[in-house]
Amino acid sequence: MTTFANSSISDAGRGLGSAGVSRVGFGVTPKQAFQASGLNGLIGRREKFAKAEHFRQQATHARPSITENARFALIIGSSRNLTALSRQVRMAGSGFRIYAMAYSARMRFFVLIYLFAAVTSLYAEKPFDFASTPGKLPKQVRPTEYAIWFKPDLKKLTFAGRETVKLNVEKSSREIVLNALDLTITDAEIDGKTVPKTAIKFDGKNELLTIASPQELTPGHHALALKFTGKINQFGRGLFYAKYQEEGTGAKKMFLGTQFEATDARRLFPCWDEPVFRARFQLAAVVPENWMAVSNMPVASEKKVAGGREVEFQPTPLMSSYLNVFCAGEFDAIESEVDGVKLRITTTKGKAESARYALEATAQILHYYNEYFGVPYPLPKLDQLAIPGGFGGAMENWGGITYYETALLFDPANSSAATKQRVYEVIAHEVAHQWFGDLVTMAWWDNLWLNEGFASWMGTKCTAHFNPQWEVWLEKGIPRDPARRIGMAKEQAMEGDARATTHPIQQKVATEAEANSAFDDITYKKGQSFLRMLESFLGEEPFRDGIRRYMQAHKYSNSTTADLWNALTEACGKPIVEIAAGWTEQPGFPVLNVNREANGKVALSQERFTVNFRASTGGTWKVPLTYFIDGQSAPATLLMSEKIATFEDVPSDRALKLNVEGAGNYRVAYDETSWKLLLASLPGMNVPDQVNLLSDAWAFVQAGRQPFTFYTGLIDRLSPSTALAAREQIINAFNSIDHLLAGASEQEEFRRYARHVLRPTLDTLTLQPKASEPMTASLLRASLIQELGLLGDEEVITTCRQNFENYLKDRSSVPADLRAPTFAITMHYGDAATWHKLHELGLKTTSTEEKQNYYDALAFATDPKLIQKSLAIALTDELPTSRAVFMVSKVARESDRPELAWEFARKNLKALVAKVDALNANSYLPSLFTFFYDPARIEELKAFAQKNLSEPSQKPVEIASDEILFRADFRKRLIDQLHTLQ
Numbered sequence: 015m016t017t018f019a020n021s022s023i024s025d026a027g028r029g030l031g032s033a034g035v036s037r038v039g040f041g042v043t044p045k046q047a048f049q050a051s052g053l054n055g056l057i058g059r060r061e062k063f064a065k066a067e068h069f070r071q072q073a074t075h076a077r078p079s080i081t082e083n084a085r086f087a088l089i090i091g092s093s094r095n096l097t098a099l100s101r102q103v104r105m106a107g108s109g110f111r112i113y114a115m116a117y118s119a120r121m122r123f124f125v126l127i128y129l130f131a132a133v134t135s136l137y138a139e140k141p142f143d144f145a146s147t148p149g150k151l152p153k154q155v156r157p158t159e160y161a162i163w164f165k166p167d168l169k170k171l172t173f174a175g176r177e178t179v180k181l182n183v184e185k186s187s188r189e190i191v192l193n194a195l196d197l198t199i200t201d202a203e204i205d206g207k208t209v210p211k212t213a214i215k216f217d218g219k220n221e222l223l224t225i226a227s228p229q230e231l232t233p234g235h236h237a238l239a240l241k242f243t244g245k246i247n248q249f250g251r252g253l254f255y256a257k258y259q260e261e262g263t264g265a266k267k268m269f270l271g272t273q274f275e276a277t278d279a280r281r282l283f284p285c286w287d288e289p290v291f292r293a294r295f296q297l298a299a300v301v302p303e304n305w306m307a308v309s310n311m312p313v314a315s316e317k318k319v320a321g322g323r324e325v326e327f328q329p330t331p332l333m334s335s336y337l338n339v340f341c342a343g344e345f346d347a348i349e350s351e352v353d354g355v356k357l358r359i360t361t362t363k364g365k366a367e368s369a370r371y372a373l374e375a376t377a378q379i380l381h382y383y384n385e386y387f388g389v390p391y392p393l394p395k396l397d398q399l400a401i402p403g404g405f406g407g408a409m410e411n412w413g414g415i416t417y418y419e420t421a422l423l424f425d426p427a428n429s430s431a432a433t434k435q436r437v438y439e440v441i442a443h444e445v446a447h448q449w450f451g452d453l454v455t456m457a458w459w460d461n462l463w464l465n466e467g468f469a470s471w472m473g474t475k476c477t478a479h480f481n482p483q484w485e486v487w488l489e490k491g492i493p494r495d496p497a498r499r500i501g502m503a504k505e506q507a508m509e510g511d512a513r514a515t516t517h518p519i520q521q522k523v524a525t526e527a528e529a530n531s532a533f534d535d536i537t538y539k540k541g542q543s544f545l546r547m548l549e550s551f552l553g554e555e556p557f558r559d560g561i562r563r564y565m566q567a568h569k570y571s572n573s574t575t576a577d578l579w580n581a582l583t584e585a586c587g588k589p590i591v592e593i594a595a596g597w598t599e600q601p602g603f604p605v606l607n608v609n610r611e612a613n614g615k616v617a618l619s620q621e622r623f624t625v626n627f628r629a630s631t632g633g634t635w636k637v638p639l640t641y642f643i644d645g646q647s648a649p650a651t652l653l654m655s656e657k658i659a660t661f662e663d664v665p666s667d668r669a670l671k672l673n674v675e676g677a678g679n680y681r682v683a684y685d686e687t688s689w690k691l692l693l694a695s696l697p698g699m700n701v702p703d704q705v706n707l708l709s710d711a712w713a714f715v716q717a718g719r720q721p722f723t724f725y726t727g728l729i730d731r732l733s734p735s736t737a738l739a740a741r742e743q744i745i746n747a748f749n750s751i752d753h754l755l756a757g758a759s760e761q762e763e764f765r766r767y768a769r770h771v772l773r774p775t776l777d778t779l780t781l782q783p784k785a786s787e788p789m790t791a792s793l794l795r796a797s798l799i800q801e802l803g804l805l806g807d808e809e810v811i812t813t814c815r816q817n818f819e820n821y822l823k824d825r826s827s828v829p830a831d832l833r834a835p836t837f838a839i840t841m842h843y844g845d846a847a848t849w850h851k852l853h854e855l856g857l858k859t860t861s862t863e864e865k866q867n868y869y870d871a872l873a874f875a876t877d878p879k880l881i882q883k884s885l886a887i888a889l890t891d892e893l894p895t896s897r898a899v900f901m902v903s904k905v906a907r908e909s910d911r912p913e914l915a916w917e918f919a920r921k922n923l924k925a926l927v928a929k930v931d932a933l934n935a936n937s938y939l940p941s942l943f944t945f946f947y948d949p950a951r952i953e954e955l956k957a958f959a960q961k962n963l964s965e966p967s968q969k970p971v972e973i974a975s976d977e978i979l980f981r982a983d984f985r986k987r988l989i990d991q992l993h994t995l996q
Contacts, residue, residue, distance in 0.1 A: 015447070015533065141576045142568070147572070148523075151191055152191050155190055156286070156291060159329070160180075161178045161179075162283050165299070173244055176239070177239070178237060178238070179237065179239075181231075181235065183231045187230070188230055191223070193221050193280035194242075195280045196252070197281070203238070203240075204225070204236065208228075209226070209228065221287075221526060240284055250405035252272065254273065254405075255269070256268070260860065267343070267363075270343065271340070273404065273932075274339075278336075280335075290458065292455070293335075300322050300325075301323055305342045306343065307325040307342040310338060311393070312395055339413075341401065345362060348366050350374075355393070358397050359400065360397060360400070369423055371426070379476055380396065380445055383445060389449065389562075398444075401417070401418065403894030410469070412452040420863050421437060429830055430831045430834070433830075439474070446468070447465065447469045455573070457573060462532045467537060474487060491503055496908075497906075497944050499535065500749075503538075507535045507540040508543075509716075511601065512602070512713070513626060525966070527935075527936060546677055547638055551640075551653070557586070564577065564578050564581035575594075596636055597635060602629070604623060605680065607685075610664070610685055619657060620657055623717070624717065627976075636653055640678060642670075643665065643671075670688060675706065697732075701737045704740050729744060736794060738791075745798070751764060751988060752768070752805065760989050775798060776799070779795045783795065783831070783832075792831045795831070795832070796831050799814065803835065814836045818840040838870065838871045841872060841875055845877070857892065873907075885915060888922075888929075889925055895931075896931055899930050902926065903942055915942060936964075944974050944977040946981070947982045948978070949979060
């Protein structure tokens with residue numbers, strides 16, 4: 015599922031193995047490092063191998079560059095590696111040596127015994143087992159097939175439905191327990207016998223429906239028949255409706271759609287709404303005569319009935335309830351086919367041609383996944399639906415993926431380059447889910463990362479494969495929710511993971527509300543980053559072989575993380591569980607401290623990296639290190655398995671760089687000598703390594719480990735290049751600082767410095783696009799114009815104002831890539847007349863992308879009266895509900911007046927909450943406090959939460975409180991240090 019529809023799914027940049035070499039030593043990818051080292055790793059925990067001591071003594075003449083204190087863990091490779099003679103890999107020109115020791119069969123036996131003990135005794139998660147899978151529902155009664163029929167009433171916004179569920183009773187029972195929410199059961203039968211109303215009980219708190227059987231249900235097959243009624247809502251949960259303006263005619267129209275993840279299928283029909291209860295679903299619905307209906311499977315039959323047309327769909331394969339989909343409306347469609355699968359993209363009337371790019375991308379992506387996974391896409395068709403409201407992201411319903419329009423439609427004449435890139439990335443993410451999530455589904459929500467982390471990694475890998483020029487691993491993501499962090503996906507996750515309020519990738523989930531809260535940056539982006547790091551360490555082919563084993567073993571079923579690790583272990587012959595546990599089962603991540611010592615020694619130590627708190631206990635991670643020395647032909651790859659390690663024979667005059675291209679999910683803190691050597695080598699580094707150093711330096715400033723000048727000193731050593739990722743990292747940091755300094759006298763001093771840093775790059779690019787320039791140049795120009803405009807660059811402000819006036823006369827006068835920043839800057843410095851012009855444009859357009867640009871710009875108003883007008887839009891139906899609610903947080907962020915936004919939200923609490931979708935229900939109101947830096951607001955938030963919010967909002971309250979404290983401390987530190995800027 016894509017929860018950030020206005021951003022890329024995952025961080026961006028070149029995939030492993032695709033980076034160019036800009037200088038010997040600094041242009042080598044982690045994959046090349048792995049291959050060139052001749053090693054998979056070195057020995058660790060050697061004190062456990064008493065019988066190997068004699069062997070080590072015999073090998074001392076080799077003088078290994080990793081000393082006894084290093085304790086690196088051996089990663090078992092092929093039998094050829096184990097039985098080969100001692101082998102020395104000498105890194106050219108440096109005298110820095112790594113040795114792979116030969117192992118006898120006896121030594122190999124002890125290593126395997128050790129690894130087996132580590133894998134089987136240290137980590138508790140077990141492979142998938144239906145009976146032991148968490149959940150509220152009893153396991154003795156299982157659904158096998160559903161036949162569901164419903165008829166919507168579009169005037170009353172209600173529906174009537176019926177269903178027959180075939181059951182497999184595995185243990186005698188006197189009752190049936192399933193899920194239902196906001197439904198009224200009008201009739202019930204078990205095995206054809208009527209169930210009295212008194213035997214039907216609802217538990218609203220736990221969303222459970224209990225039906226007492228007239229007689230005992232013995233083991234075997236049974237049938238449950240229910241009739242029910244429910245409501246069609248507007249907030250993207252269950253069956254929803256949304257209104258929109260039709261393209262071309264401007265007529266007001268309505269469509270129906272569904273959104274069931276995580277736990278909202280129960281709003282449309284009573285069901286076993288936990289992912290482990292896979293069953294076949296056959297859906298039928300009555301729709302208006304002129305409407306088109308789409309579901310997971312092709313249409314089986316259609317017939318005219320009273321009130322419209324009844325459409326019945328073919329049965330699905332065995333799948334989880336949340337993967338069902340139904341959409342109906344006045345739609346258009348375009349079609350194609352790839353690998354025998356019918357592809358179709360459905361849009362509202364008049365927009366089908368804007369889906370042409372998405373259709374072509376889907377064919378490319380689906381074919382790639384068919385080959386990668388080794389299991390062909392199993393359904394006869396793949397529908398993708400572009401819907402203009404109801405929910406704000408994209409949802410991987412099996413065979414019927416739904417997207418908010420801007421995540422699927424691209425108009426070459428009017429859409430931006432950012433939209434084109436985002437469309438490809440979101441499709442790649444959602445289509446990956448057709449395997450990871452749909453064909454194989456996590457057993458319970460505590461393993462949600464198996465769906466989302468994998469789809470984020472796979473989608474980015476696929477996008478990078480076909481579009482290396484986009485640098486998607488380094489791409490800046492801008493979330494739909496303005497309260498979330500902006501930046502590269504890995505950095506978004508690491509910033510949150512450094513806080514006391516973080517959680518492990520595998521987190522405990524007990525309730526439906528907790529399941530909805532699990533869709534966060536840790537699940538998606540830390541999961542993605544860890545998989546990228548693991549693949550780079552294991553190698554692409556062994557990793558893919560493990561994924562294929564996993565797919566074959568668990569297709570049409572469920573799984574746990576243990577199942578994935580077991581499949582990778584079988585394919586790679588390496589102790590994946592031991593490596594992975596620290597990254598998925600404990601919170602946080604390490605920082606590696608690098609200290610040069612005498613005689614060419616470099617000491618490494620790891621500790622948990624924290625921001626705004628001190629870890630009471632330090633975890634230990636098995637860190638897959640990649641590193642190189644300036645001037646060397648290839649880097650190396652090692653597994654650091656303990657707290658400390660030591661390199662030997664490192665030339666004292668050469669830079670040592672750890673975390674090649676930033677592919678590892680850890681930070682590196684260098685001592686002064688090592689840092690100076692890196693700075694001297696900086697101009698020759700490739701962009702991913704530059705971005706890695708910038709990101710770490712900025713994180714150290716945030717954490718208080720370094721002064722602000724540490725970061726600016728690094729910036730000053732970089733040339734004002736047009737490398738997108740490096741400049742975007744700086745732009746993002748500067749934007750954060752500028753917002754944090756709002757109201758401070760020191761803000762203007764900072765702005766002068768920031769303009770000095772950024773303006774030369776814009777001068778190189780020029781204010782207007784150039785013919786045949788790369789997409790990255792277009793994206794960077796747009797970012798620079800918006801940021802420099804906010805920083806007060808007079809020429810940029812004047813240009814934006816003039817461009818806006820030209821745009822009002824001729825829409826084609828402003829390139830699509832520059833429209834959003836042009837509107838934002840014009841409004842930021844505009845008046846009431848500007849506000850009304852933008853608002854009028856927003857009301858008239860039928861393009862969802864254009865509408866969002868206009869309304870986003872309104873949030874940049876700074877006049878308090880205009881701010882109130884922008885906030886009021888959240889209560890109207892001018893925007894889809896999924897976009898309207900975030901108008902409040904957008905205003906809080908861009909106007910630097912969070913107090914006005916919060917006061918508006920407090921006064922309109924009920925109306926706003928009614929529009930929030932399931933995934934944001936717990937965090938929406940607490941998130942509005944993340945823009946404050948006054949600690950006094952924490953008590954206000956806690957008092958409000960105690961009176962108005964439910965228990966599942968407690969965690970978001972803690973996160974917001976932590977953010978306020980961080981912002982207060984960081985703001986003070988920045989103000990104290992800004993005088994040091996040149």
